Amino acid sequence: MGGRDQKIAKKLEKKIVKKGFPDVKISAEEGIVRLNGRVNLWSEVITIGYLAAKTKGVKGVINDVTAGEIERKGEEKKVTKRDVYDNVSLPKRADVVIVGGGVIGCFIAREISRYKLDVVLLEKESDVACGATKANSGMVHSGIGESSGTLKQKLNVKGNKMYDKVCEELNVPFERDGLLIVITTETLPPKVRKVLPPFISNFICEKIIPYVVFRKGKKAGIPLRPVKREELLEMEPNITDKAIVGVYSPTYGVVYPYEITIALAENAIQNGVKIALNTEVEDILVEDGKVKGVLTDRGTIESEYVINAAGIFADEVAEMAGAREFSIHPRKGSIIIFDKEMKGYINHSLSELILPQDPHTKGGGIFTTISGNPNWGPDAIEVSDKYDKSVTAEEIDTIFECGSLLPDFQKSSLITYFAGLRAATYEEDFFIKASENVLGFVNVAGIQSPGLAASPAIAEMVRGILREIGLKMGEKEEFNPIRRAIPKFSKLGIEEKKKLIKENPLYGNVICRCEHVTEGEVVDAIHRPLPATTVDAVKRRVRTGMGRCQGGFCGPKVARILARELNIPLEEVTKDGPGSNLFVGKTKSLLAEEA
Amino acid sequence: MIEVDVAIIGGGPAGLASAMKACEEGVKDILIIERGMELGGILLQCIHDGFGTFIFEETLTGPEYAQRYIDEVKKTGINVKLNTMVLEIDSAKRIIAVNQEDGLLEIEAKAIILSMGCRERTRAQILIPGDRPSGIYTAGVAQRYINIEGVIPGKKVVILGSGDIGMIMARRFTLEGAKVEGVYEVMSNPGGLTRNVVQCVEDYEIPLHLSHTITNIRGRRRVEGVTVAKVDSEMRPIKDTERFVPCDTVILSVGLIPENELSKSADVGMDPITNGPIVDEQMQTSVPGIFACGNVVHVHDLVDDVSKVAEVAGRGAAEYIDGKLKKRRSPIKVKAGRNVKYVVPQIIHGEKFDEDIRFYLRVKEIEKSVKTVVLADGERIFEKKIKIVKPPEMVKLDISPDILNRITGDELIIDVEGEEDEEKS
Known part of the structure; x- marks a missing residue:
């Protein structure tokens, strides 16, 4: 450690000891801080990491502190069939x-x-x-x-x-459908709202906050437009009464x-x-x-x-x-997807501005995918396991709160939910x-x-x-x-559909009832330059299984087509790669038949 | 453009029986549009027995039951298009469908019968948290894999939901050599027919855990296990009763949803409780000339009932195109009263009734020694005692024309009255 690094380490040590973690070992090299040791909770590991990142002179944080509560699951046992x-x-x-x-x-x-x-x-x-x-x-x-x-x-x-x-x-x-940043009666923190007379907090919400957001955009070269309440209601008729004004980001x-x-x-x-x-x-x-x-x-x-x-x-x-x-440090975000029959209920992506803003996430919002499915989320949860993509009951509740902008939204139209991990540094x-x-x-x-x-x-x-x-x-x-691109049957007009089926009759066989995906599209996906070899890979390319029945109808059909086109037995078809097989074997009657 | 008299969407039990009836009533040009490669619908994968005890007075397997109708249909001039998916129906009764041979089909029908059946509720719709690995199937999909595709989805199985398909699959997995760790049911009573509790679960010594649910699914590539917990009286999991059950497969039998995307595209009015079209006593929907029958209207327990009600729709469609559909008066609404979740048909509007109307109702809760009561304008026009009513078992009420013709108001209420209510009255 050079003198400068020693100074950083000392300063940081003081901070970390003060927070109650005297056993964390700290070293620094060229401004890169390395932390070692063991604490009780994963949330403490995260706290220590941020303490280091915020210390003056630190260019990077390598946080190897472990938590006693959960061990990382690590990679599962190696799968052998890699080159299938x-x-x-x-x-x-x-x-x-x-x-x-x-x-x-x-x-x-x-x-x-x-x-x-x-x-x-x-x-x-x-x-x-x-x-x-x-x-x-x-x-x-x-x-x-x-x-x-x-x-x-x-x-x-x-x-x-x-x-x-x-x-x-x-x-x-x-599609550039634009985002509406919505300023509501809950934008200001409760503490501030409590002490300010209503006309002042109203003035802040209606005039000052949109101006501040607008200025920030101007500085960064981001076009923005303040939206008054009447226009906001015109743009989003189903929005909550709490909405005061908006800022539109086209x-x-x-x-x-x-x-x-x-x-x-x-x-x-x-x-x-x-x-x-x-x-x-x-x-x-x-x-x-x-x-x-x-x-x-x-x-x-x-x-x-x-x-x-x-x-x-x-x-x-x-x-x-x-x-x-x-x-x-993986930060999980979960998203809930709703049925595309709710398309049209929202015209733009929506995000409620809540102050003070969480510096580590832009926070959950409401947006509509290209297919017209409204999505809510994501939330932000620090997790210790790089394979933890579970969606918890608490997260589902949290995300449902994003919907407070749309109080009458039909939540029962939920199709599914999923989680991803943000690759966050300190x-x-x-x-x-x-x-x-x-x-x-x-x-x-x-x-x-x-x-x-x-x-x-x-x-x-x-x-x-x-x-x-x-x-x-x-x-x-x-x-x-x-x-x-792979032709998308459901997006074509009547004459184009006719023409496509004439060229390739497999485009006349609709195998997905929800998204109207044809066998032609699935076969195409399997034989592309980057071939789809799993059920999920097909799903990502042509949307089979993304609809409201979640693969109940198309699942067996997609599995059969994959087996046929890849020339493998049905039991070797996987959901998303080795170890995720759909089946464990043939039935007794099929085995008897084959014998 | 193809023109037909009656187009039937779906060639399952409802579609088949309605087609036969329409044919018997003299309709010439009938077309059944079926998306599968064969007629018969979901019956084809239901290889267990128990079908047909009312209609044929014998117990058949699903495929056998379907075959009886298929054989009849083949003897007639009814046209069938297999492997054909209907993409859209509009309220002018124009249908857009597609298959490999004909390409895109544009069909104009004088009358349409909707018989698309239902689909299964999924894992997310009942908000089960956790991972999303391979090995989670709805019961009907697992049934298809085993009985049609000849592959077994897993070896160690946990089943959520004691609906009929869930219990039937518990037995089916066991017969294929898989270990069924248990059937978990969130309600305090089994969700399916009593005969299935006995024949599919108890006879195979499969544990049935009532008032239990799955609170988490774990597994990265494939299911590794589930967390189960007891639930309280409001069906909330009780934290300290949670335990982990290792398994490689989760089967969900958590309800069926009538499949009405096409009905909605035709602007047919829907009942938010049944999730099916609102129909009258002739199974006509809110769009004149569009009829509906079977599980697309509401989920039935027995296929025999589906066939029977499909005949009503078939005859209705025949009468509609002949212009002989019964004279109508302003509709009488049929409302679900005490301990009744829903009643079908939801409206009746014949001007003069000359035959029985069968009402199907599902109760909300189990109740013993009850009386079903039909009230018109506050007057009890009909009463029937029933020993026990349960949500999984549909109640059928046949009401005769002499009673129906006494109705004066524009509303009927059907109540299920318990013993206590009776004492009070």
Whole structure:
């Protein structure tokens, strides 16, 4: 530890002891603080992490303090059948290896597929978009929710503007339905409301707060428009009487986060990127302070450039390289989805402004997916387990409170709920940097909301970093940015439907009663450049099982089609990869028949 | 554009019986549109027996019961389109359907019979918290996998809900060599027919835990177990009774929902209690010429009742296209009274009744030694004693024309009166 680092450690130790944790060991190097020890509760681990992050001079927090209450479950026992339906045999070497097939990894892969490079993307799951990417709101934020001056806000504002073009190129739906920030009688904290005369708090809500929000947007280059009560009621007739005024943010948009990720992966493959699914990184090979390659459970790839886009596991991958300057503490967010028959009840995304704002989440809101399903949430819960994607009864209750903006909303139209884990660091900002210690290793970490909105700008930034650290990038003339989408039968007009069925009769066989998905779409999904090999992978591509019956009708049909097209027995069909088989064996009568 | 007299949406028991009746009544051009590859609907996967005791006075399996109707339909000139999904119906009785052979079909019908049946309530709709791994199935889906696809969903099974399908699946899993850890029921009484409690659960020594529910599902890739708990009188889980039950499969038999997306697209008026269309005594919906029958109207316990009521709809449709549908007066609303959850039909409006009307009602709570009472304008026009009423067992009341013709007001109330009420009155 240098003198400066010693000073930081001492200062921090004082703070942590004062909070009642005398046993936590603290060291610092080049402004990166490392914490070790054991406390009772996970919430205490989180508190200690934030104490460190807020200490002056600290650039990064590696928090290895453990909690006595729950041990991390860790990875389940290794599944053996890793190479079952793989389309890519692992190459021996690559110019760039990307670790992680979420929206960030796939955006980077597509971005650098513009250049004459051998790129390999490694994903441990059986499909891309399996982590936080598949379990978020799909909101392309405008940036108004982020603190001024953060990397998050800068990349968010920039990324948002890039969405129209990229979605057009990839043929994925993107809608800018706008966000209404709603100021209500509960916006001011109860304490403030209690002491202020009503006319003053009213004045604050009606005039001052919208102005402050508007100013913040102007400073960051985010278009905003104050909305008076009459207009608010016109825009959202079902809104609560508590609503006073609003601020409209027209650049807010929504995508299917998994669909854009799959499209990016497909377009990257079209342009020469290799994507190896079911491939888990076990070590990053480093020699003389330089990256040499990646060791996976399916072999080694030599490479001098490795991009760490491992999401929730980014700290573990960084540790493998000896380039860890942060900790990821998973913060769970759950979302409730309602039936699309409630479409039209809400016209814009809605978010109630509650002061003071929680610095770690923009808080739950109400938004409508591209398909027209209203969604409520997400909440924000710190969890110790990186595999904990359970939705608790308490969370369901909390999210139902988001709906207080729409008091008469029919909650019984609920279809399902799910949870995702935000890859939060203690610094609460994106961590996008080439490692100073390990040449060729680039961390793209701490990408939580608004990561989806920022992702096009993040990919561009990473491209720039690669060039800065010496990667030669010659442009590829044959780069094709256009990706053809799977035809969506339910979205076509009568004549188009007729034409499509004539070309391929499988488009005349509707196998999903809720979303009107055809067999043609499912077969198409299975034979795409990035093949769908599981029930959930098919679901993400064509929406089978996303409707109100949750796969009751289409489930058996999709399983059969997968077995047929992949030429495997029905018992080997899985929900989302090895270990998630749908069935345990054949029935007695079928076995007898086969014998 | 195809033009037909009667189009029937769904070729399950309701669709088949209504088609036969319409045909018998002389309708020439009948079309059954079925999304499955065969006629018979859900009966095809119900390979257990117990069907047909009223209609055929013998006990048949589901496929056998269906086959009797299918054979009859085949003898007639009724047209059938299999593997055909109806995408939309409008209130002008135009249907858009699709299949592989014909492509997109546009059908115009003089009358339509809705017989789409019902679907199962899912895990999320009853708000079971926890993980979302593989191995969670609704009972009907599991039944399809075992009986049609020939695959077993799991080896160690916990079943939530003691509805009929739940209990039948407890037996079916056991017969396939799986271990059923228990059937858990949130209510204090079984949700299905008594005969299923005896034949499917007790006979196989499967534990039936009443007043219990699942409070959590755990498992990353595949189900690893569930937490179960006792519930209090308001059906809230009691925290300190929670225990973990290891299993690889969760089967949910937690209710059925009439499937009415098409009815709604045709602007048919709905009953929020049954989740089905509001129908009159001829099973006509609020849209003239659109009839409905079977589980799309409300969920029945016995297929025999479905067939019977489907005949009413079939005849109604025939009379509608002949212009002979009974003369109508302003509707008489039929209201659910004491301890009655709902009554079907919800309205009657014949001008003069010349035959019995059968009312189907479901009670809210178990009650012994009761009297069902029909009140018109405060007057008790009908009374019938019943030994016991239970929510899982539908009550049927046949009311004769001489009673019906005495109705003067515009409202009927059907009560189930307990012993105490009787003493008071």
